[in-house]
Amino acid sequence: MNTFAVGVDLGGTMIKAALVERGQGIRELVSIDTLAEEGPEPVIDRIAGLVRRLASAASADSILGIGIGAPGAVNWERTSVSRAPNLPGWDVINLQTALQSRLGAAFPVIVENDANVAGLGSAHYGAGLPFDSFILVTLGTGVGGAIIYQNTIFRGATGGAGEIGHMTIDYEGPFDRSGVAGAIEAYLGQRFLSRHARYQLLNRPDSVIHKMTGGDLEKITPKMLHEAALAGDAAVQSVLAWAGHKLGCILGSAINLLDIRKVIVGGGVSAAGDYILKPAYDSMVRFVMPGLRDGLEIIREHLGNEVGMLGAAHLVFEYHDGHVSASS
Amino acid sequence: MNTFAVGVDLGGTMIKAALVERGQGIRELVSIDTLAEEGPEPVIDRIAGLVRRLASAASADSILGIGIGAPGAVNWERTSVSRAPNLPGWDVINLQTALQSRLGAAFPVIVENDANVAGLGSAHYGAGLPFDSFILVTLGTGVGGAIIYQNTIFRGATGGAGEIGHMTIDYEGPFDRSGVAGAIEAYLGQRFLSRHARYQLLNRPDSVIHKMTGGDLEKITPKMLHEAALAGDAAVQSVLAWAGHKLGCILGSAINLLDIRKVIVGGGVSAAGDYILKPAYDSMVRFVMPGLRDGLEIIREHLGNEVGMLGAAHLVFEYHDGHVSASS
Numbered sequence: 001m002n003t004f005a006v007g008v009d010l011g012g013t014m015i016k017a018a019l020v021e022r023g024q025g026i027r028e029l030v031s032i033d034t035l036a037e038e039g040p041e042p043v044i045d046r047i048a049g050l051v052r053r054l055a056s057a058a059s060a061d062s063i064l065g066i067g068i069g070a071p072g073a074v075n076w077e078r079t080s081v082s083r084a085p086n087l088p089g090w091d092v093i094n095l096q097t098a099l100q101s102r103l104g105a106a107f108p109v110i111v112e113n114d115a116n117v118a119g120l121g122s123a124h125y126g127a128g129l130p131f132d133s134f135i136l137v138t139l140g141t142g143v144g145g146a147i148i149y150q151n152t153i154f155r156g157a158t159g160g161a162g163e164i165g166h167m168t169i170d171y172e173g174p175f176d177r178s179g180v181a182g183a184i185e186a187y188l189g190q191r192f193l194s195r196h197a198r199y200q201l202l203n204r205p206d207s208v209i210h211k212m213t214g215g216d217l218e219k220i221t222p223k224m225l226h227e228a229a230l231a232g233d234a235a236v237q238s239v240l241a242w243a244g245h246k247l248g249c250i251l252g253s254a255i256n257l258l259d260i261r262k263v264i265v266g267g268g269v270s271a272a273g274d275y276i277l278k279p280a281y282d283s284m285v286r287f288v289m290p291g292l293r294d295g296l297e298i299i300r301e302h303l304g305n306e307v308g309m310l311g312a313a314h315l316v317f318e319y320h321d322g323h324v325s326a327s328s
Numbered sequence: 329m330n331t332f333a334v335g336v337d338l339g340g341t342m343i344k345a346a347l348v349e350r351g352q353g354i355r356e357l358v359s360i361d362t363l364a365e366e367g368p369e370p371v372i373d374r375i376a377g378l379v380r381r382l383a384s385a386a387s388a389d390s391i392l393g394i395g396i397g398a399p400g401a402v403n404w405e406r407t408s409v410s411r412a413p414n415l416p417g418w419d420v421i422n423l424q425t426a427l428q429s430r431l432g433a434a435f436p437v438i439v440e441n442d443a444n445v446a447g448l449g450s451a452h453y454g455a456g457l458p459f460d461s462f463i464l465v466t467l468g469t470g471v472g473g474a475i476i477y478q479n480t481i482f483r484g485a486t487g488g489a490g491e492i493g494h495m496t497i498d499y500e501g502p503f504d505r506s507g508v509a510g511a512i513e514a515y516l517g518q519r520f521l522s523r524h525a526r527y528q529l530l531n532r533p534d535s536v537i538h539k540m541t542g543g544d545l546e547k548i549t550p551k552m553l554h555e556a557a558l559a560g561d562a563a564v565q566s567v568l569a570w571a572g573h574k575l576g577c578i579l580g581s582a583i584n585l586l587d588i589r590k591v592i593v594g595g596g597v598s599a600a601g602d603y604i605l606k607p608a609y610d611s612m613v614r615f616v617m618p619g620l621r622d623g624l625e626i627i628r629e630h631l632g633n634e635v636g637m638l639g640a641a642h643l644v645f646e647y648h649d650g651h652v653s654a655s656s
Contacts, residue, residue: 258484
């Protein structure tokens with residue numbers, strides 16, 4: 001019998017859920033607006049609704065359980081979400097209990113941080129497949145991260161490991177959203193990168209970005225930067241290289257600490273591809289101590305958002321194998 | 329029957345070896361000058377000699393094996409040392425084979441990086457005893473580090489993890505011995521700290537350091553700095569606080585990545601105690617993202633050099649328990 005699990009990607013805007021067949025990938029995908037402003041209970045109802053739709057599509061008794069990737073902090077037991085950004089009212093929500101009471105206790109429910117499930121998805125279905133261990137960086141609104149070690153999530157002492165976005169490269173640098181000076185998110189987070197681009201490009205009338213934004217540089221998006229770079233815009237290319245160099249510095253630090261030499265980069269900003277990743281590689285090498293430089297690589301994740309759902313489902317397969325602790 | 333192992337601390341100046349009783353500590357300790365300039369073979373002979381002396385003191389068949397903490401890089405199989413600083417000619421030395429051929433193959437021989445064995449020793453015999461997981465920092469000639477995770481060494485992908493001394497806090501900062509800009513070693517390594525103190529104290533005629541060095545600030549040592557600070561020297565206290573703040577920045581970054589919230593500090597420079605560690609704590613908290621700040625602690629290792637021998641011996645106990653992979 002084939003084995004299935006449901007992987008849920010709980011985001012501030014959309015909830016996506018997929019029926020995942022072990023080792024094969026997504027068999028069916030459903031999604032719905034989060035409508036986060038209505039508070040936790042209706043959102044949990046919507047998650048349960050998506051799961052029911054997928055369960056009726058599959059033969060329900062072939063579903064091993066439900067994995068959920070959620071923003072914010074997840075407890076060690078993988079049951080609860082707290083401090084979820086973009087989900088108003090989610091101070092501490094036991095998502096496991098809440099879903100099991102809605103769905104009957106038939107399904108084990110396992111919750112994990114969204115960057116961590118993206119890492120797990122990459123490890124078992126994406127760019128991480130060839131590697132036992134890698135560092136995942138997601139470049140989006142913020143800069144997320146995960147450590148995949150020996151094919152599973154390195155969780156640290158309480159489940160919060162992997163926050164590479166809040167590591168510093170300049171102790172007197174600009175503050176990120178958490179108030180950490182010189183954190184890499186304060187350079188590559190979407191808002192920060194756009195602002196930096198604005199200042200850099202203001203005095204570059206040769207840049208196509210002025211035309212793309214209709215003259216209003218407040219409208220710069222990472223996507224525009226990528227398009228301008230592709231079109232050969234030297235000014236924009238240098239902005240992306242600046243960002244890449246910053247990313248490389250922090251990757252060097254992380255590699256010195258972890259001796260994990262493969263880096264996988266995903267998230268919206270990573271669309272800018274080599275314009276960021278090539279300079280990132282160049283500066284990463286300089287920041288890794290010589291003894292640890294063999295085999296360094298930065299690879300772009302080719303899967304999109306589905307990597308989170310795949311990883312969330314994989315939590316269930318891991319649990320089923322008895323490889324991870326989680327109450328059910 | 330009691331269980332014993334021999335723990336060896338291979339240093340550039342001295343080789344120390346201890347007969348360690350499991351869970352009890354050091355039963356007997358011997359040491360000899362390394363005379364590293366004579367090259368690897370005579371040094372390995374000296375290690376074998378120390379082991380023989382300890383083995384004849386104990387009943388030899390109660391010795392489970394030999395653990396060795398060595399400077400430089402150790403391979404994943406824990407057999408070989410390479411790039412050992414202060415050991416001329418040690419490019420790649422298979423210490424396991426070399427010792428087994430000298431001692432007969434009776435003893436399993438396990439090699440590990442010196443900072444890592446210090447971490448393991450701290451975990452099972454020292455300040456790390458109360459914690460499952462902690463970050464070890466050794467402040468000496470260089471700045472070493474180890475990650476102890478769930479009571480054992482986190483080794484990374486190839487065995488080289490824990491190099492916190494080469495993580496950067498300023499991508500445009502001063503270079504450390506490995507050529508990494510703004511690495512914490514470039515602030516707290518013994519030579520770097522002494523030099524910084526020299527410049528800072530040059531224009532502070534009120535500092536007792538001028539008297540302690542006989543007017544030659546080239547003679548500043550970390551020990552002097554500690555004594556001057558203890559004597560109430562405000563100028564020296566501010567130098568140590570400067571160093572402590574730098575240390576705190578990098579600890580913050582490491583904690584964000586690892587979610588390991590206990591830090592144990594050992595090594596010669598840590599003698600300066602709270603003059604460094606209190607400012608380190610204050611700045612560490614600012615560099616840890618708010619969600620990971622509960623339970624942060626910096627603790628000084630109360631064991632001295634023996635922590636390395638204890639940890640080296642503990643490698644053997646771990647191996648004997650089947651908890652770690654190592655060929656024998």
